[in-house]
Amino acid sequence: MNAAVASPLPRRPARRAPIVRALARAGLVVGVVVLLLALWELYRWIWTSAGWTWPFLVNDTSMPHIWTIFKAFGQPAQVNQPSLITVLLHKTAFTAKEAAAGFGIGAAIGFALAVVLFHSRLLQRGFLPYIVASQTVPILAIAPMVVVWVNPKLPGPLQGWGAVAVIATYLTFFPVTINTLRGLRAADPRAVDLMRTYAASRWAVLWKLRVPSSLPYLFSALRLSATASVVGAIIGELPTGLQNGLGGAIFNFNQYYSIEPQELWATNVIAALLGIAFFLIVVLVERTVVRRAPENVA
Amino acid sequence: MTDAPVVRLANVTKTFPQGNVTALQDIDLDLVPGEFVSLIGPSGCGKSTLLRVIGDLIEPTSGTVTVNGKTARGARNDGDYGIVFQDAVLFDWRTVAKNIALPLEMLGWDRDRRSARVREMLELVELGAFAEHHPWQLSGGMQQRVAIARALAFEPALLLMDEPFGALDEMTRERLNLELLSIWEKAGSTVVFVTHSISEAVFLSNRVVVMSPRPGRIAGIVEIDLPYPRTVETREEPRYFELVTAVRELLRSRGEHLLPEEEANLA
Numbered sequence: 001m002n003a004a005v006a007s008p009l010p011r012r013p014a015r016r017a018p019i020v021r022a023l024a025r026a027g028l029v030v031g032v033v034v035l036l037l038a039l040w041e042l043y044r045w046i047w048t049s050a051g052w053t054w055p056f057l058v059n060d061t062s063m064p065h066i067w068t069i070f071k072a073f074g075q076p077a078q079v080n081q082p083s084l085i086t087v088l089l090h091k092t093a094f095t096a097k098e099a100a101a102g103f104g105i106g107a108a109i110g111f112a113l114a115v116v117l118f119h120s121r122l123l124q125r126g127f128l129p130y131i132v133a134s135q136t137v138p139i140l141a142i143a144p145m146v147v148v149w150v151n152p153k154l155p156g157p158l159q160g161w162g163a164v165a166v167i168a169t170y171l172t173f174f175p176v177t178i179n180t181l182r183g184l185r186a187a188d189p190r191a192v193d194l195m196r197t198y199a200a201s202r203w204a205v206l207w208k209l210r211v212p213s214s215l216p217y218l219f220s221a222l223r224l225s226a227t228a229s230v231v232g233a234i235i236g237e238l239p240t241g242l243q244n245g246l247g248g249a250i251f252n253f254n255q256y257y258s259i260e261p262q263e264l265w266a267t268n269v270i271a272a273l274l275g276i277a278f279f280l281i282v283v284l285v286e287r288t289v290v291r292r293a294p295e296n297v298a
Numbered sequence: 299m300t301d302a303p304v305v306r307l308a309n310v311t312k313t314f315p316q317g318n319v320t321a322l323q324d325i326d327l328d329l330v331p332g333e334f335v336s337l338i339g340p341s342g343c344g345k346s347t348l349l350r351v352i353g354d355l356i357e358p359t360s361g362t363v364t365v366n367g368k369t370a371r372g373a374r375n376d377g378d379y380g381i382v383f384q385d386a387v388l389f390d391w392r393t394v395a396k397n398i399a400l401p402l403e404m405l406g407w408d409r410d411r412r413s414a415r416v417r418e419m420l421e422l423v424e425l426g427a428f429a430e431h432h433p434w435q436l437s438g439g440m441q442q443r444v445a446i447a448r449a450l451a452f453e454p455a456l457l458l459m460d461e462p463f464g465a466l467d468e469m470t471r472e473r474l475n476l477e478l479l480s481i482w483e484k485a486g487s488t489v490v491f492v493t494h495s496i497s498e499a500v501f502l503s504n505r506v507v508v509m510s511p512r513p514g515r516i517a518g519i520v521e522i523d524l525p526y527p528r529t530v531e532t533r534e535e536p537r538y539f540e541l542v543t544a545v546r547e548l549l550r551s552r553g554e555h556l557l558p559e560e561e562a563n564l565a
Binding site for chain 1: 353376379380387
């Protein structure tokens with residue numbers, strides 16, 4: 001470690017051009033998807049030609065062909081309607097709106113709750129068990145109540161989807177609270193001492209030290225919450241009877257599954273893509289916001 | 299140097315209730331302005347505890363601590379001292395420049411004044427080219443220089459250093475010793491320097507305070523009469539070796555409480 005003499009920086013090993021790396025990664029993702037689709041078809045082929053019925057009978061209803069599912073996107077689900085993909089994209093936008101609102105509100109509440117609980121032992125002892133307990137109640141069991149309680153109070157433009165956003169909030173805030181609480185506690189005690197030598201207020205210690213220290217923890221939680229908020233929005237649509245979103249579509253196509261299974265499968269693909277998109281947005285934001293030493297990045 | 303002491307410790311005792319440990323017993327010590335004082339002793343002698351008592355990070359069980367004529371608490375709240383720990387304790391989400399600016403932000407300096415001072419400090423520790431780097435991109439020695447720049451940024455009268463070079467290799471440590479002396483001569487602060495290296499303590503200090511463990515007390519004080527500025531040659535002068543020997547003997551003679559492995563650490 002002689003580097004302090006007007007020293008050159010410790011250099012990272014030379015890396016390939018960013019475009020080459022991005023292409024390589026994209027290639028890997030595509031490769032894995034193709035492999036999984038091929039496995040699906042292979043499994044189908046083996047089970048149907050061998051006539052195996054364990055664990056379930058393989059036929060066009062239980063496992064439609066990949067190409068049947070993809071072809072369904074281009075065809076109208078009902079007569080005189082636009083193609084399934086057009087319908088699904090509209091529904092996806094609706095569900096994304098609910099999930100994004102739920103995610104935003106849930107993250108804000110989760111973070112605020114963590115800050116409050118961090119500063120009060122008493123509140124933490126008193127409330128944390130109930131916050132944990134709140135998550136053991138199945139979302140399907142409380143969703144109808146949320147709709148009944150929340151919906152009548154909402155102004156016109158929020159009617160319906162606002163209640164679903166509240167349900168998504170309920171699934172979002174919890175990981176944020178737990179992880180942020182942990183992150184706030186994880187600040188280096190020597191750094192806390194350092195701030196004490198500056199006679200720093202609690203507020204300054206919070207914003208200049210504890211919150212930045214907690215960001216890797218916060219973002220781990222946000223990744224979980226991003227997908228949870230999409231699941232919450234889809235499930236929340238069921239008791240509200242909303243037809244504008246993916247939840248409503250899944251509910252409908254489920255009833256016609258024995259006739260046209262490919263439509264439910266096609267909807268599932270879109271729902272999964274929405275979850276992945278939410279996750280990736282969080283990862284992108286994390287990359288730009290969190291500047292930490294490599295060993296401190298979660 | 300007849301000014302009022304920067305730090306006055308009177309009858310300072312610290313006991314930790316857990317395990318009933320007496321970390322410090324009846325410590326009396328005055329530090330005059332501009333003086334460089336090292337605290338040396340085996341681990342467990344309470345030297346770091348003493349430093350933290352001066353900085354009001356630990357309260358003494360009894361006795362009084364006066365810093366700049368105020369209580370230790372008052373001095374801390376007035377930002378009367380800068381502190382450097384064994385590890386640099388830099389905020390890794392901040393650049394080098396922003397790390398040095400941290401105490402200035404806490405003091406409410408405006409942006410222009412901050413950036414002017416940060417530039418001066420970067421020159422002082424010769425890291426001008428690294429202002430926009432993040433700490434993890436620097437070597438351990440460079441990180442410690444950033445920590446020193448941060449501690450001196452608001453020109454505190456007192457600089458507390460807790461084994462600041464303890465985690466560095468011998469070569470880097472000796473070079474940083476020289477740099478610290480030149481910074482100290484320019485800045486004119488009073489320095490309290492905790493170390494367990496005899497040669498480092500002798501090379502840097504006006505006075506070396508030798509401490510003995512269990513309970514932590516002052517075993518003796520060695521006046522270091524080597525002239526400043528001290529250079530690489532200072533370490534080769536006969537007087538330097540005499541003083542190193544004097545400190546070592548003092549540690550030995552009061553070392554009857556030492557465990558064998560602690561004795562070995564003092565070599």
